[in-house]
């Protein structure tokens with residue numbers, strides 16, 4: 001029987017998640033507040049599927065079939081009425097999420113799984129007002145959701161075992177790499193690791209050790225190159241734990257320990273320079289087409305994803 005999925009919110013994350021479900025053979029209802037937003041989401045999905053055809057990941061026929069599995073709607077009740085699983089990807093505002101969950105509990109089938117794509121709220125906070133907490137879980141996809149393999153899964157003690165098991169299975173079935181956390185901590189695992197690294201990167205930039213391009217090159221051509229295939233804990237084993245004990249004892253006292261966003265970021269945000277979305281950030285994007293840059297990024301991610309699938 002075909003799994004029926006509903007994705008609520010068709011923005012940066014929602015359209016990519018809907019694409020992943022459609023490619024896995026699920027029928028998908030993609031909901032948003034306005035037709036115009038859904039039109040943009042469909043265009044983005046079509047562009048991404050076309051890239052997969054060009055890169056020989058998908059046939060033209062599979063692309064058309066995936067597109068045909070996606071229904072766009074601005075009617076929430078219709079979107080979720082038959083859904084077996086519902087993924088919420090609306091803005092990170094707790095009152096919006098609570099209002100939506102109340103509606104989902106009223107409209108969805110009683111056994112439908114409700115999964116949130118939140119990046120910062122704990123599952124405990126999300127289900128504070130839920131009448132049926134046993135069916136709520138977090139499935140945290142990464143941007144671009146259609147290309148990055150990882151999905152972090154966070155459960156609550158009230159989430160039923162059956163929902164946890166089904167969620168892990170479903171994430172595997174759609175070709176993603178599930179990691180089920182044993183504890184609910186802010187930022188889960190990935191954003192904690194990423195924030196620790198970015199804190200140090202901006203500290204190096206602020207103290208004039210290197211400019212942004214050099215710091216990014218160190219990551220892309222050095223540490224990041226290895227990290228796609230060897231994690232930080234494996235790196236310690238491979239390098240020798242005695243060596244890493246010395247490295248960490250010597251370097252840990254030298255590292256940045258600030259507890260807020262770096263001043264460089266704060267100043268640029270005050271000026272309205274937000275990065276690619278305004279044409280300037282740490283780098284300037286005045287002469288660059290952001291769409292071209294994103295297209296290039298997606299091509300590179302797609303090739304890496306192919307490489308990672310090889311034994």
Ligand SMILES: NC(=O)c1ccc[n+]([C@@H]2O[C@H](COP(=O)([O-])OP(=O)(O)OC[C@H]3O[C@@H](n4cnc5c(N)ncnc54)[C@H](O)[C@@H]3O)[C@@H](O)[C@H]2O)c1
Pocket residue numbers: 008009010011012013014031032033034037088089090091092096100117118119120140141142143
């Ligand atoms: N952007 C990322 O890199 C990223 C990564 C991982 C997780 N997340 C999380 O995913 C969720 C969605 O983020 P996004 O970046 O896709 O946001 P976004 O702003 O790009 O998209 C949200 C969409 O939800 C729609 N929407 C549907 N129902 C709504 C309602 N009731 N109220 C308001 N808007 C409604 C909006 O119109 C909008 O199109 C957030 O919880 C975010 O924290 C984002």
